[in-house]
Amino acid sequence: MGEEGEEGKEEKEGEKLERESESEECGGGGGGGGGGGPPMDTPDRSRIATPLYKFEDSPVFNYINNLSPFETVKPIRISQTFNSVNFASLPSIFTSPHVSSLKGSRFLRRHQFSDPSKPEFSSDNGNKVGSNDGVIDEAHNSDELQESFDPGSFIGEGPVESTYECSKLANVASRTLNYDYGSPDCRTMPCHGIDTNYVSKLAGTSGLVVPFVQEVSQTGFVGSGVHLDGIRNIDHYKDWATMISDANDLLIFDSPDDAEAFKGPLQKPLDSETRLCASLGSEFTHDEVSDLQKTQAVGPVGVEQHESENPPPQVGEEDHLKEIEATRDALDGTSLNKCVPVEPGEQLDNEPISNLHRGMRRRCLVFDMAGARRKHLDDSSSSGSSMLPQPDVNIESNDKQLVPMKPGNDSSNCILPGIGLHLNALARTSKEYSVVSHETLSSGRQLINDPSSTASIHSLNTGQDQYLAVTSMEGNMGLTESGVPGMEDASLASGYIASEELNQSSPKKKRRRLENAGETEGCKRCNCKKSKCLKLYCECFAAGVYCVEPCSCQDCYNKPIHEDTVLATRKQIESRNPLAFAPKVIRSSDSVPEIGDESSKTPASARHKRGCNCKKSGCLKKYCECYQGGVGCSINCRCEGCKNAFGRKDGSGAIGAEAELEEEPEVSEKSVIHKSLQKNLIQNSSEQNPDSTLPATPVHSGRASVQLPFSKNKPPRSFLSIGSSSGFFGNQRFGKPIFLPPQPKFEKPIQTVQEDEMPEILQGNCSPIGAIKSASPNSKRVSPPHCDFGSSPGRRSSRKLILQSIPSFPSLNPKD
DNA sequence: GAGTTTGAAACT
């Protein structure tokens, strides 16, 4: 009975959650997952297109042309090119060219975004909740991406456009392939279409992108394309008009957030661009504005107005103008004015601006709409940590959260199953990089990866893949290397996507299959049936990552789609046990050799944070967390009959696995242990390096590719940290408390988590113990972890691992 | 592949 009761309870909860999620998803109405079809985006492209041409013919247009020093070229718009290209390659599914007309897209977008569902998409990249239609979704996603990518949709339109040509290919590729994002090159390269895509994708997921994009453009992305200066001008005006209209919208909507969001993100990037386009904004005068306004009525802009629901008041024009101006003024600060990047590269720059603007706005709207949820997320997630100063960042963080590890349903996001992780990781990195690194980390230091990490990645790739574990985000960042693999994965991924959905249907089989196949690489995933993957029972959840395709879980809520739920649950759990998501295995500094010494790094140096409680397994089976983690038992353990090969509680074996080997129980397991040990050694070597290179950043620890000895089955997961935002970098760097990508049970911890890494709190100062206490729920002794392990105080200082789980510790902020 | 064992997590 009790069970039933409980189940019922859970069910209720689940339902509740579901409802919530659904509401979120559908929020707007339409979009929703299954439901909505192409929700928002499919506007009439034709319709959109038309206006432009008309526009050209219009007197206003002529007027503008006259004004502009440039020759007007007929706007044969890139869009066409772009469209043509895209479409050509696009699968039939995409019949509706989202991309086609930027403006059109804008149009739609607005509506779309207004739709609450949007957020979800953004987060997931279109992954819809639970829907199985991988294909469709994907398409959808891709569309979305496109949209986001699409200048119109994309905030960073300007830049994006500039990248256009490059991006074109990328887009196409992306669509067809679905996920090329992974291409490492992107990061490094300034303009690569891929980047754009990637960015766009990211953007889609989050508003963050903007900066990034901008950056790209700035970087010099030289627009390959032909520049239609004249067009540009025109566009510029047009953009202005659009902007104005947007401004109106803003006023109307009055969403402060928007404005803010706007400013933040754009500003920076724009600033840089400013030099290029600086003057454009200023150029506009009232008259021009008015003209524009008129134009709006006539031209394409008019369309927009329609959209905006603010019918161009012919009568109250003045007022309208005033409004506009006011808006404009307000926006000035924002950079909109600055805006339009004049880079030659920008083919479509004009639109970009407007688009940019739009994008911003749109995002803002989205936020607003989705708002509540996002906000709360932000708050929660970021609350502890210092958020990035810029709004974007916040957004990013949120978005990140969204990033799905498991595409589960959203193929798109993940897209790459294989890459999925990779992507995710990359995405984050990229985002962060773009944003963070640029801004904050100008130093870029970290970007450099660890070789080791890279190596690990490679190895992973070979395997299954799908989840590349990017050992370190940073490594990823390095992208260059890591990215490459990702690419491969991506290609592979496409294939996987479809299958992903299927997987869930037959979890067990799948799982087994994965285990067998993937074990090597370690792609193991969870197989939760009742926990909805929202409890620590779930390995994925416990690891702070979203469930991924390979997971065989049922009723999984550990997906980006259910971000809110996941976060909430996480919070809950953390409230109970702050260290719940912290790495379970802590490497003791003592033994911890320096980074370089891998050989010396043995599991022995590490210990399980809480210790095990084994009664029957003798700590010789994976039931034992210590053993599983490849570490010896410690005084923290309450195990009985400890025979842990890596070190006994009594200390006999403690020294190290090696010692253990000798001591190994004669039991048949000996061989097993041996294997495990060997693996460990190997892994350790690889891992350790990473550590060294990897700063304490959780990320590293995170899923470093390194697998613990036992992790064989469990490969490093993708990194998407649920929490997201903090993302690997984010968290630490920004000190966001959000979930860190936890390190997989042991895998990560071992490698990365060194005592050094341990949160300062935990470390040296046992003072934090209080926290720890809480951490140790069961009274299992939570020995002050550090103390025990942290026998070597000296080392600790160097790294600052932040326990993600720990909410806010300013001190934790990344040294970086 | 099904069933059992195990111990962590969750609950009371």
Place this chain on the structure above:
DNA sequence: CAGTTTCAAACTC
């Protein structure tokens, strides 16, 4: 805080 239940992984057959 301790005891019990639940859960999913690990393991066995």
